[in-house]
Amino acid sequence: MAWQRALGVLLFLVCAPFAGGLLGGLDRKLSARLQGRQGPPVLQPFYDVYKLFHKQTIVVNRLQDFLVGGYFIFSIFTGCLFFSGGDLLLAFFALTLAEIFLFMAACSANSPYSSMGAQRELVQIMSYEPMLLLAAIGLYMITGSFFIDQVADRGISAIAFLPGMFFGLVFVFIIKFRKSPFDISASHHAHQEIVKGLTTELSGSELGLVEVAGWYEDVLLLGLLALFILNRNPWSILAGVATGLACYFLLVLVDNLFPRVRWEKMLNWAWAVTLIFGGTNLLVLALVL
C-alpha cells in the first residue's frame, strides 16, 4: 500500500505539470477552432511558462514571494495528498489554504486591479465551496470513509449514487477552472475590465509559478471528477480519465458559448445548483442509507 501511495505522489509530481499544460494548450486550440481560427500550437503553455521564467522578475513588495510560494507549495501538497489516496476533506481544506495564499498575494500589492480581483476571487471561493464540501460528504456517505483509496476501491462507481452531486460539481468547476461565464477574478481571455485581476502585480517567475500551480490544480480537479467513476475494476481508470477529459471539454465549450456574468448571478446560481442538485442528492442518500 505504501508503495502505491508513493507511486501516486511521484506520478502526480512529475506528470501533472505536463498533463496540465497540455490541457491548457488543447483548451486554447479548441477554443480557436470553435471561433474559426487556427489557434496557437498545443504546446504553447509550455512556451509561455518558459518565457516567464526567463524574464526579469519585478515585484511590488517583498511579501509577494512568500505568499506566491505558499500558494504553489500548498497546491502541489493538496494534489499529492489526493493522489496518495489520502483524506478528501483534508485535501479540500489544504486547497482552501492555498487559495488564501494567492488571495493574500494579490491583496498585498495594494493595487486597484489586484484588489478587485482578490475580492472577486473570495466571492468565487464562497460560491463553490459548499458544493465541494457536499461532494466530499456524498462520497463519504456511500463509502463510509473520506479516504480516497477507499472511495476508489468501491464495487460500483460513486456516480451511480451521486448523479446530482456530480452535476453540481461540474457546474461549480466552471468557476474553479476560471471559465466563462464565471471567470470574474482572473481570466486567460482578453477581457480586461480589471486588467488581469488577481495576477496583475505578479510577473516573471512568480507568474510562472502561479501558472504551473494552476496546472497541478487542474489535474487535481479532473482527478476529483474521475473519482466519481473509479471502482475496483482497473478499466474504470480509463473510463475515469475519459470522463474527466470529456467534462473539461464541455467546460471549454461552455466557456466559448457564454459571456461573463456579474458576481451576484454567479453566487446565486452556484448556491442554487448546490442546494437543488447537491442538496436533493444528499436528502435522498440520508433517507435511503
Added chain:
Amino acid sequence: MENGDVMTIVAFLILFPFFAAVVLSQMKKPGKARDIFLYCCSALIIAAVIALTADTLTAGISRSYLIETRIWDRIILAGEFALMVLVFYYGFKFRKYYVVLLSAAQTVPIGWMELSGRSVEGEVHITVDNLTVIMCLVVGVVGSLICIYAVGYLKDYHRHHTEYRDRSPFFLSMLFVFLGAMFGLVFSASLTWMYFFWEITSICSFLLIGYNQSKIAVRNSFRALWMNLLGGLGFALAILYSSLVLHAADIQDLVFLGTAAGSRAVLTPVALLAFAALTKSAQMPFCGWLLGAMVAPTPTSALLHSATMVKAGVYLLIRLSPLLRANVAGMMVTTIGGFTFFAASLLAISQSDGKKVLAYSTVSNLGLITACAGVGMYEAVWAAILLLMFHAVSKSLMFLSVGAVENSTGSRNIEDMHGLIVRLPKLAFVMTVGIFGMFLAPFGMLIAKWAALKAFVDSRSVLLILFLIFGSAATLFYWGKWLGKLVPVIRQSERLPDTVHKDEWTAMWILTALVVLICVLFPLLSTRLVQPELIQMFHIRLSAIIGTEDVRVMIMMLCMIIVLPAVMWVLTSINRKKVVPSYMAGVNEGDDRHFSDSLGQPRQMYLANWYMEDRLGENKILKPSLGISTAGLVILMIVAIGGAL
C-alpha cells in the same frame, strides 16, 4: 492528591477571585502596587488551574463532593436576594421596569421554594470531572490573561476617552468577580448553585457593559440584562419543576432520569434549561444583546462575550447533551444553533466595525457548538468541546488585538486597518495568527468544524449539514476579507510607534503561542481530556474521530507554514528583485497611493472591502432571521414542553 486537597483548590478557585475583587475595588489609586497585585492574583489562578488539571489527568476519575451545605445554601439564597435588590435599584434608577419584573418573577419563587423547605437535598454539590477541568482551563488561563491585558488596556482607554469617568478599580474587580462566578458555575453540580452563579454572570455583564455610562452603553446593558434575566427565568422554572415534580436537584439526576430511567417528563426542565442556555449564548433571536455589548471596553468583550460567559450557555448544553438526542428539545437546540451559525455568518459579511464582525462570528460559532451539543451523540459532542476550547483561545486573541489596534490607531474599523502589516507589524502578525486560527487548516477551529461536519453526516442531520456548508463559505469570506486588509504593503508607510503595554503584549503573545500549541496538542487533549469525559457521558467508546494519519498530515502542513517564510526569505535575499510601483493604468503618481486624474491633479486611491449591504446587510436579513428564529423557538418550546406534560 488527596480529595481534601482537590476540594481546597476548588474552594480557592471559587472564593479567591471574590477576595481579589474586594481588594482591587479598594485600591483606588492607579499605580504599580495595584498592577502587581493583579498580576499575582492572575498567576495564582493560572497555577491553581494547572494543578487541578494535572491532578485530574493523573487521578483519572471524576470526583463529586457533598459538602455541609446548609450554611452555603443560606448564603447563596441571601446572595440571590441581594442580586434582586441590585436589579431593582438599577431598574428603578433608570426606569426600566421590565427588568424589575423579570428579576422578581424568578427570585421570589426560588426563595419561596428554599425557605418553605420544598427544595430537594441533592447527592452532590460540586463535581470535578474532565469537562470541568476543560472549562477551568479556558476560564482560568484565558480569563487570567485577559485580566492581565486589561491593566494596560484601561490606561490607554481612559487616556483616549477623557469623557468617561475612570472607574478602573471597579472594572478590574468586576472582572475577578466574574472569574469567581464562572468557576462557581462550572464546579456546581447542583442546579440551584449553578443558577446563582449564572445570575452573577448576568449581573456582571450588565455592569460591565454599562461601564462608561454613556447613553448607548446604558441602553445596551439593559438589553443584555433583560435577555439574560429572561433566560434566568427559564432556568428558575426548570429548577422549580425538577425539584417539585421530579425531585431532582442536580444535572446528573436529570441525565439519569432521562436516559437510564427513560422518564419523558424530564423533557420539560431540559427544554427550559436549553432556553436559558440559548439566551446566555446569544443565539437567535437573542443575539442582539451580544452585538450591543460591543460598546464595552475590549477586555469585557474578550472575557465575557467571547471566551467565557457565553460559553456557560453551551457548557450547560453539553452537560445536557445525552438528554437532547432524538427528541424535540434536541431538535429545538440543533435547529436554532444551525440557523444561527448560518445567519450570523451572513450578517458578519456586511459589517466593517471589527468588534461587530467578531461579535457576529462569536454568535455564529456558538451556534455551531449549540447544534453539535443538540445532536446529543458522542462525535458531535466531541466536536462541541473542541470547538469550545479552540474558539475561546482564538477569539479572545482576536479581541485583544483589535483592542490594541484601537488604542494605537484610534479606530477599530477594518477599513482603517488597511496595510497594518507595515504600520504595526507585530500586531498585524498576531491578528493574522488569530484569523488563521479561526478558519484555516491546519488550525484548531477548522479541525473542530471538520469533526462537526462528520458528526452531522453520521447522524444524518441534512439541515445541519446544509447550514454548516453554506455558513462555512460565508465565514471564509468575512475572515478572508479581513486578512486581505492586513497584508497590503503600502510603499513608504510610516511605522507607528508601539504604544502597546508590556502586559497587553504578554497576554497576546501567550495566546498566540496557545493557538499554535493546542493545534499541535489536540490529539493529546482529545485522548486524555475529552474522550474519557465522553465515554462517561455516553457509555460507549469510539475510535479517534480524526485519525492519526490526518493528524500527521496536519502537523506537516503546520510545519510548512512555519518553515515557508524562512525559506522564501533566504531565497529572495539571494535574488534581488526590482521593485516597481503598482499598476494604475500608467498614471500612478509614484507613491502607490495617488494617481493623476484627467486634469493631471493627484487623486487619492481608496481600496475598500466588499460589504454586500444591499443583500446581506443588517437591515435586510436581521429582522427576517429574528422572526424565523423566534417562531421556530416558540413553536418547538411549546411542542417540547407540551409533549412532556
Added chain:
Amino acid sequence: MKLSKSPWVLHYDGSSCNGCDLEILDSTTPVYDVERFGVVNTGNPKHADIFLITGGINAQNAPVVKQLYSQMPDPKVVVAVGICACDGGVFKDCYNILGGVNKVIPVDIYVPGCAVKPEAVIDGLRKAAELLDQKQKQMKKKRAAARKEG
C-alpha cells in the same frame, strides 16, 4: 525553446484616431489570427514583452508611456504602429504633439501605415519576437560578465 515563441503584447493607444487600434484588433480575428504565433493581448505591462503603441506623443501621455515602459520587465521590445506613432504622422506640426514614440522611449520596430494593415502588424510582431530572442542573448551575456567581475 525561445522567448519568441510566446510574445505577449501590451497594446496602448497614445492619441490615435483608433484606426490603427482597430487594425490591431483585426489581427486577432479569425482571418488574420495572430494568436497562432502565441501572441496574447495582456492589458498589463508587467506581463507583457512587446509594447505596441499607436498614436503620437503629447504632454499628457508622455509620462504615462514612460511609466508603462518602466513597469515592463526585461527583455522588452517597443513597436510603434502607424505613422503617427513613428514620427507624428499627419499631426507632426500640431502644437500639442511632441512627435513619435521615440521622443520618450526607445523604439525598436517601426510599422508605418495609415491605417496599418493587419498583415503589417503581424509582420512587425514577428520581427519584434525575433528581436526579443536577441535581447535575451545580450541579457545573458551581460549577466555572465557581471558575475565574472563580481
